[in-house]
Amino acid sequence: MDFELSEDQVLLQESVTRFVADNYSFEQRRKLVDTDQGYSDKQWSQFAELGWLGMPFAEDVGGYGGTPVETMVVLEEFGKGLVAEPYISTIVLGGGALVHGGTAAQQQELIPQVAEGNLKLALGFAERQSRYNLADVQTKAEKSGVDYVLSGMKSVVFGAPTANKFIVSARTGGAARDEGGISLFLVDADASGVSVRGYPTVDGMRAGEVTLDGVKVGADALMGAEGEGFGALETTIDYAIAATAAEAVGAMSALNDMTLEYIKTREQFGQPIGKFQVLQHRMVDMFIAHEEAKSMAMMAAMRIDDEDPNERRKAASATKVQIAKSARFVGQQAIQLHGGIGMTDEYAAGHYFKRLTMIDRSYGDGDYHLARFGAVS
Amino acid sequence: MHMNFSADELAFEQKVAAFVSENLPADIKDKVDRGIELTREEVRRWMEILGQKGWAATNWDKKDGGPGFTIAEKFLAEDAIFMNGAPKMVHFGTRMVGPVLLAFGTDAQKAKYVPKILTSEEVWCQGYSEPQAGSDLAQLQCSAELDGDEYVVNGTKIWTTSAHCADRMFALVRTSKEARKQEGITCLLIDLKAPGVEIRPIITLDGKHVFNQEFFDNVRVPVSDRIGEEGDGWKIAKFLLGHERSNATYVSMNKRNLRKLKEIMADQRADGERLADDPGFVRKLADLEQDMLATTTMAMRQLAAASADKPVGAEASIMKLRVMDAYKQCHELMMEAGAYYAQPFERGHIRGEANTEWVGPDYLYRMSPDYFESRAMSIAGGSHEIQKDILAKRALGL
Numbered sequence: 202m203d204f205e206l207s208e209d210q211v212l213l214q215e216s217v218t219r220f221v222a223d224n225y226s227f228e229q230r231r232k233l234v235d236t237d238q239g240y241s242d243k244q245w246s247q248f249a250e251l252g253w254l255g256m257p258f259a260e261d262v263g264g265y266g267g268t269p270v271e272t273m274v275v276l277e278e279f280g281k282g283l284v285a286e287p288y289i290s291t292i293v294l295g296g297g298a299l300v301h302g303g304t305a306a307q308q309q310e311l312i313p314q315v316a317e318g319n320l321k322l323a324l325g326f327a328e329r330q331s332r333y334n335l336a337d338v339q340t341k342a343e344k345s346g347v348d349y350v351l352s353g354m355k356s357v358v359f360g361a362p363t364a365n366k367f368i369v370s371a372r373t374g375g376a377a378r379d380e381g382g383i384s385l386f387l388v389d390a391d392a393s394g395v396s397v398r399g400y401p402t403v404d405g406m407r408a409g410e411v412t413l414d415g416v417k418v419g420a421d422a423l424m425g426a427e428g429e430g431f432g433a434l435e436t437t438i439d440y441a442i443a444a445t446a447a448e449a450v451g452a453m454s455a456l457n458d459m460t461l462e463y464i465k466t467r468e469q470f471g472q473p474i475g476k477f478q479v480l481q482h483r484m485v486d487m488f489i490a491h492e493e494a495k496s497m498a499m500m501a502a503m504r505i506d507d508e509d510p511n512e513r514r515k516a517a518s519a520t521k522v523q524i525a526k527s528a529r530f531v532g533q534q535a536i537q538l539h540g541g542i543g544m545t546d547e548y549a550a551g552h553y554f555k556r557l558t559m560i561d562r563s564y565g566d567g568d569y570h571l572a573r574f575g576a577v578s
Numbered sequence: 579m580h581m582n583f584s585a586d587e588l589a590f591e592q593k594v595a596a597f598v599s600e601n602l603p604a605d606i607k608d609k610v611d612r613g614i615e616l617t618r619e620e621v622r623r624w625m626e627i628l629g630q631k632g633w634a635a636t637n638w639d640k641k642d643g644g645p646g647f648t649i650a651e652k653f654l655a656e657d658a659i660f661m662n663g664a665p666k667m668v669h670f671g672t673r674m675v676g677p678v679l680l681a682f683g684t685d686a687q688k689a690k691y692v693p694k695i696l697t698s699e700e701v702w703c704q705g706y707s708e709p710q711a712g713s714d715l716a717q718l719q720c721s722a723e724l725d726g727d728e729y730v731v732n733g734t735k736i737w738t739t740s741a742h743c744a745d746r747m748f749a750l751v752r753t754s755k756e757a758r759k760q761e762g763i764t765c766l767l768i769d770l771k772a773p774g775v776e777i778r779p780i781i782t783l784d785g786k787h788v789f790n791q792e793f794f795d796n797v798r799v800p801v802s803d804r805i806g807e808e809g810d811g812w813k814i815a816k817f818l819l820g821h822e823r824s825n826a827t828y829v830s831m832n833k834r835n836l837r838k839l840k841e842i843m844a845d846q847r848a849d850g851e852r853l854a855d856d857p858g859f860v861r862k863l864a865d866l867e868q869d870m871l872a873t874t875t876m877a878m879r880q881l882a883a884a885s886a887d888k889p890v891g892a893e894a895s896i897m898k899l900r901v902m903d904a905y906k907q908c909h910e911l912m913m914e915a916g917a918y919y920a921q922p923f924e925r926g927h928i929r930g931e932a933n934t935e936w937v938g939p940d941y942l943y944r945m946s947p948d949y950f951e952s953r954a955m956s957i958a959g960g961s962h963e964i965q966k967d968i969l970a971k972r973a974l975g976l
Contacts, residue, residue: 329938330847332917337849356938357918378850398937403923403946410937469714479963536953540712540961541737541789544782544954551783555950558913562920568858 217278225282234405255316263313280451290360295322302433323364325355342371361409362399385430439517443501494527525567594658613944629698635672660830705749763811784947
């Protein structure tokens with residue numbers, strides 16, 4: 202048992218911390234997320250140079266062989282600054298789907314481009330009717346000679362507006378909501394029949410509705426065996442849960458720091474409001490909520506690559522439940538303890554609260570994962 | 579003892595509902611349905627329609643110029659107005675300034691202000707909080723110095739709901755720094771069009787403009803616009819605390835939001851089923867609906883007590899705590915119901931300025947912003963912590 206970061210991991214953490222401190226003050230972030238694109242190409246290139254984009258991929262496909270612990274380290278620091286670059290959509294979701302579902306040829310072709318910062322990916326897994334059920338796929342992929350023709354719509358695809366390639370789940374067989382019969386396909390963003398309606402999300406990030414209107418792709422666009430894409434998709438989402446858990450932990454840590462500082466300095470009734478016991482206990486509960494979340498994010502980072510899929514599912518769902526509980530409590534109470542100022546757009550607390558709330562609305566909320574945890578435990 | 583409505587009372591409810599259906603302008607109703615921020619003009623247009631009908635002040639007695647509704651009618655009128663899609667009113671005039679004028683105002687003040695409150699010809703806001711005086715209101719610094727027959731006001735007020743829609747402010751100002759801090763506070767009626775008044779919007783994290791900060795730079799207010807004597811401000815503020823009935827409005831708002839939540843649950847799908855058939859979600863809904871029934875009954879009890887001129891006192895704090903909790907919970911469930919579609923956010927849609935189609939189901943686009951906005955309900959108008967302090971002190975003697 203060892204809960205300490207390795208020397209290399211500490212160096213990685215220091216480098217991400219420095220990046221966030223230099224580039225993600227609240228004012229810098231506000232300006233960035235208010236631009237049309239919502240993030241910086243320059244910073245994305247910097248991520249590539251620093252090796253963060255290739256980090257989780259195996260060395261034989263052009264990566265640096267990092268484990269989920271390295272991903273945790275990066276995302277926890279990202280969470281402290283609410284980093285807006287499409288790291289999760291390209292590296293964790295898109296890259297994850299390539300790792301867990303892609304053929305060796307696809308990995309060898311695409312992962313080096315991702316690592317160099319020249320290829321952005323986005324994973325389309327939700328649909329209008331699907332809610333959080335990854336098997337609820339209505340998008341169809343019909344065989345046409347050696348090709349496939351894709352039709353349907355993918356909802357709220359993170360990072361869609363600037364993705365060069367999409368990976369989408371589509372049904373090649375099976376009935377509605379069957380896990381069997383789901384295949385993953387690579388689709389170029391500029392392929393004929395693909396249209397993207399991009400938009401900002403509540404947390405200042407970007408997403409889009411991706412419509413596939415008779416999009417023809419070759420057999421080499423199919424990832425893995427036809428009809429057997431669900432396992433890779435589910436694994437990818439479980440990894441994404443572990444990664445966003447770390448991001449949430451970072452955001453909670455920043456929000457707790459900010460709130461603690463506020464109640465120590467804000468004076469009412471002739472003393473700092475932090476002297477009132479009711480607020481002290483609330484702040485203590487927020488501190489505990491963060492500690493629990495951090496423990497679970499660490500557990501997820503260590504267990505998410507378990508070979509037993511049930512252990513992986515348990516780790517992901519238990520972690521997501523904890524994040525749901527902790528992020529909700531910390532987010533809501535940070536606003537309550539700040540009072541009016543916490544409600545304003547020009548103060549940072551609300552933006553952390555919004556990101557935490559949207560993490561809860563991604564990959565299954567607390568209720569969804571409590572049920573899943575119950576089912577697999 | 580009973581809490582049923584008679585046939586006459588139900589007929590009255592129908593009458594109010596019919597009036598709202600016929601007179602609520604379609605453009606305003608549409609905006610309210612879709613959760614789009616109303617403009618100053620729209621807010622005032624609807625208030626004047628109710629005012630002309632004599633229903634702006636549903637809680638006022640006939641002798642004071644109100645409609646003189648019975649207890650049941652007061653409750654039903656409020657409910658019918660909201661359930662038929664009317665916007666939230668800026669009701670500081672009818673709920674706060676009016677009752678204060680009736681209790682403490684001079685005949686001249688009553689004659690000058692009350693009729694225009696009843697018709698909504700003049701809209702009021704409440705200037706209480708300041709940057710350094712939130713929960714600790716007695717700490718307020720905005721000063722008024724006497725100069726002949728005018729006060730000269732300098733300072734700032736913050737978190738003022740709908741000041742940008744209002745003509746006048748009912749303000750607490752400091753006229754003395756000598757006395758105990760509560761004793762140096764005075765009530766002034768400030769004309770927001772007076773020279774030296776500046777109103778700046780505060781945009782909240784849901785993207786809306788509801789709150790404002792006002793700056794007063796040598797604003798001159800005639801002594802005739804002082805309510806009561808110098809130093810009476812705290813007493814008047816406490817009087818309002820005991821007569822604060824506006825929280826009952828949220829009972830009807832909650833009912834309307836619950837209806838919306840049920841519509842969402844009927845349309846959203848989870849594993850091919852309606853969300854309305856999802857046992858976990860249904861349990862959360864039931865829990866909320868039960869809470870709302872408790873607050874509704876409590877509101878009716880308080881309304882009955884208030885109408886019998888029994889002071890509402892600390893019970894107003896219970897009402898605020900519970901009704902706002904239900905309000906927040908309902909918005910949280912609506913956002914949860916949206917799942918991924920709780921995420922898209924374009925500010926133009928909230929402000930009614932968008933030139934794009936909304937991407938998800940229509941009824942979902944405001945669910946996240948409304949959730950974020952709802953978090954203010956346990957902060958504004960006396961935070962939950964302050965309400966509990968009041969209860970501990972006044973109801974329990976602790």
